[in-house]
Amino acid sequence: MAVGPRVSEWRKLPMSLTELCIDTTLRCGQAFRWRKVEDEWHCTLQGRILSLKQDATHLHYRTTWPKQTTAPGGPAAPLTPPPSSLPSPAPDQTSTPEDDEDDDDTLSLLTTYFNLPISLSALYTTWSAADPNFARRAPSFTGIRILNQPAWEALVAFICSSNNNISRISSMVTNLCLHYGPYIGTTTTTTSGSEPLHDFPSPSALAGDGVEQKLRALGFGYRARYIAQTAQIINAKGEGWLDGLRNPLSPPLGGGGGGGGGGRLPNPQPTYKAAHEALLSLPGVGPKVADCVCLMGLGWAEAVPVDTHVWQIATRDYKFGGGGKGSKTKTLNRAIHDAVGDHFRGIWGEYAGWAQSVLFTANLKSFARQAEGGGEGDGDGEEGKVEEEVKDVKEVKEVVVEVVKKEMTTGDKPTALRSTMRVTKRKVVIKTEVDEETDDMPIADVKVAATRTSKRRRVRA
DNA sequence: TATGCGCCTGGTTA
DNA sequence: ATAACCAGGCGCA
Numbered sequence: 262m263a264v265g266p267r268v269s270e271w272r273k274l275p276m277s278l279t280e281l282c283i284d285t286t287l288r289c290g291q292a293f294r295w296r297k298v299e300d301e302w303h304c305t306l307q308g309r310i311l312s313l314k315q316d317a318t319h320l321h322y323r324t325t326w327p328k329q330t331t332a333p334g335g336p337a338a339p340l341t342p343p344p345s346s347l348p349s350p351a352p353d354q355t356s357t358p359e360d361d362e363d364d365d366d367t368l369s370l371l372t373t374y375f376n377l378p379i380s381l382s383a384l385y386t387t388w389s390a391a392d393p394n395f396a397r398r399a400p401s402f403t404g405i406r407i408l409n410q411p412a413w414e415a416l417v418a419f420i421c422s423s424n425n426n427i428s429r430i431s432s433m434v435t436n437l438c439l440h441y442g443p444y445i446g447t448t449t450t451t452t453s454g455s456e457p458l459h460d461f462p463s464p465s466a467l468a469g470d471g472v473e474q475k476l477r478a479l480g481f482g483y484r485a486r487y488i489a490q491t492a493q494i495i496n497a498k499g500e501g502w503l504d505g506l507r508n509p510l511s512p513p514l515g516g517g518g519g520g521g522g523g524g525r526l527p528n529p530q531p532t533y534k535a536a537h538e539a540l541l542s543l544p545g546v547g548p549k550v551a552d553c554v555c556l557m558g559l560g561w562a563e564a565v566p567v568d569t570h571v572w573q574i575a576t577r578d579y580k581f582g583g584g585g586k587g588s589k590t591k592t593l594n595r596a597i598h599d600a601v602g603d604h605f606r607g608i609w610g611e612y613a614g615w616a617q618s619v620l621f622t623a624n625l626k627s628f629a630r631q632a633e634g635g636g637e638g639d640g641d642g643e644e645g646k647v648e649e650e651v652k653d654v655k656e657v658k659e660v661v662v663e664v665v666k667k668e669m670t671t672g673d674k675p676t677a678l679r680s681t682m683r684v685t686k687r688k689v690v691i692k693t694e695v696d697e698e699t700d701d702m703p704i705a706d707v708k709v710a711a712t713r714t715s716k717r718r719r720v721r722a
Numbered sequence: 723t724a725t726g727c728g729c730c731t732g733g734t735t736a
Numbered sequence: 737a738t739a740a741c742c743a744g745g746c747g748c749a
Contacts (some may be wrong), residue, residue: 290744423745429732430744482730487746547746568744593745594724621744 267326269367276320280381282404283315285631289622291557292408293418293431294438294461298450305438305445305460307370307514324367327445373512376409381615388616392608394578395616398623401631405619408557411514412503413495414461415558420487420545422553427627436479437488441466464500467492487545494543503559506536511560533561548598556614564614565602569593574620575601579608 283302287295295304302313310325372378381404389396421433441462449455467488476485495503504513509531536559540551548567555564565571572593575581581604602613609616623632 419744420746422743424729424743425731425745426733426743477730480731483728483746484730545746549745553744566744569742570744625744 267328269324271321271323272368273319273321274368274371275318276315277382277404278315278317279385279403281315281320281375281377281406283313283320285402285404285622285628286375286406286408288427289405289618289625289628290427290430291553291618292410293421293427293434296448296456298448299452303448303458305442305458306374308443308445308460309367310446310448310458311367311370311374320371322367322371325446370514373514374409375406376511379406379612381406384612384615385619388609388619391610392616395609395620398632399619401633402619402623402628405622407562407615407618409511409514409560410558411461412507412554412558413464415554416491416495416503416540416543416546416550417461417467417488419550419553419557420491421481421484423484423545423547423550433479433481433484437467437476438462440475440479441472464492464496468496484545490544491546506531506539506555506559508533508536508560508562511562533563536561537564548595552602552614556618562612562614563606563610565605565617566614567593567598567601570621570624571617572597572601574624575604578620579604 284297287297287302292304295302297303300314304311308327312323312325314321385399385403389399417437418430418434421430425433438459438461439457442459443462445458445460447455447457472492473485473489476488479485481488507513533555536555537548537551540546540554541548546554550566552564552566555561556566567575581601605617606613622628
């Protein structure tokens with residue numbers, strides 16, 4: 262739980278898990294700063310710590326403000342302490358419940374950040390009616406919502422995402438905040454120790470001299486130069502430039518005025534395409550990163566970020582690339598990118614990027630167990646691995662025989678099931694996943710076949 | 723206007 | 737064990 266000088270009471274909001282599932286939404290690769298400690302999620306946002314927990318009927322939230330009061334929405338109060346030193350919370354500062362003013366602001370932030378006015382279940386219904394593949398996969402992945410993140414944060418985070426994986430992106434972004442962002446508070450737990458939380462750094466904080474070198478030293482690799490250069494450009498263009506690319510129908514996080522009012526240089530008629538093109542001018546920003554920023558930072562719901570994973574989905578589940586033979590283009594060029602995006606927009610409509618994130622999450626390896634359907638029942642903090650079977654070495658051959666036999670007896674789709682085996686000294690780990698090309702080839706059948714040969718113990722770790 | 727390749731790094735696979 | 741290879745690309749030749 263977060264401990265800080267000014268901690269509000271827990272408040273709650275009626276919320277079904279099909280409208281919002283924070284366990285999935287906060288881990289599916291669109292936001293990288295949320296941390297789950299025990300059953301609570303924490304993240305700094307707009308100068309405060311936002312803490313969340315969820316049960317079947319409600320979303321519970323509370324706010325922790327830093328010791329030094331910052332005017333909400335005001336200038337970034339530079340209360341930056343030494344970055345690496347562990348900030349010690351004031352010993353005798355007991356948490357005192359806060360007045361309603363802050364909570365009202367927090368509810369507003371929550372509503373905007375999670376795009377709560379948009380009915381997710383209605384969208385799922387529409388997508389499922391239009392797309393059998395979506396209808397097949399979505400039941401195991403409900404409550405996945407596109408977040409309305411600060412555009413600048415989304416820009417930097419997705420520059421970090423190139424040739425990268427979620428866990429490393431998360432550590433990089435966390436490090437960026439730790440070294441350049443204002444200190445907000447500290448999470449403390451009985452089991453996990455404490456962790457200082459810093460807010461996301463401003464463009465000017467990353468526009469100084471030596472940022473690239475320091476980021477390289479922090480392990481950012483070639484992205485260090487992209488971040489430093491982009492920060493200088495954004496800093497020079499002024500804060501309004503990015504927000505001028507926003508969808509006018511999507512409210513900005515800062516709580517400032519309505520559509521188009523964010524910057525001093527209001528874009529007359531911003532469009533998704535125009536925003537996309539403008540972002541491409543920044544170093545480290547290509548078509549995929551630009552679409553991520555459009556979708557998750559600028560409110561353009563029709564933006565469909567096309568990466569290798571989405572390309573896989575398009576070719577595998579939607580037979581993209583024309584009938585007969587698949588296109589031999591192995592490289593994702595710009596034409597392919599646009600064509601895939603247009604294809605999905607044609608199927609799913611104006612919220613295509615939201616639908617894409619559902620299938621994207623279903624395709625993530627870290628959600629493979631959930632993808633098998635049925636037993637989602639998560640909520641605990643330990644999921645995210647492929648289902649495994651551990652066997653003694655002497656039983657391996659029998660298992661292989663059974664699996665192969667099962668593939669052959671099913672006839673037409675031997676590729677529908679993929680198993681990989683990793684042999685260690687004394688045991689064998691079999692990872693199995695189903696392509697779901699056919700519904701009639703449940704993984705359970707294979708498990709039953711394997712059970713006959715051994716007293717296996719199934720490990721879900 | 724198109725393909726190929728180098729780039730930082732850490733985890734996974736063969 | 738160690739070397740490829742991959743991971744939610746981009747920029748340049």
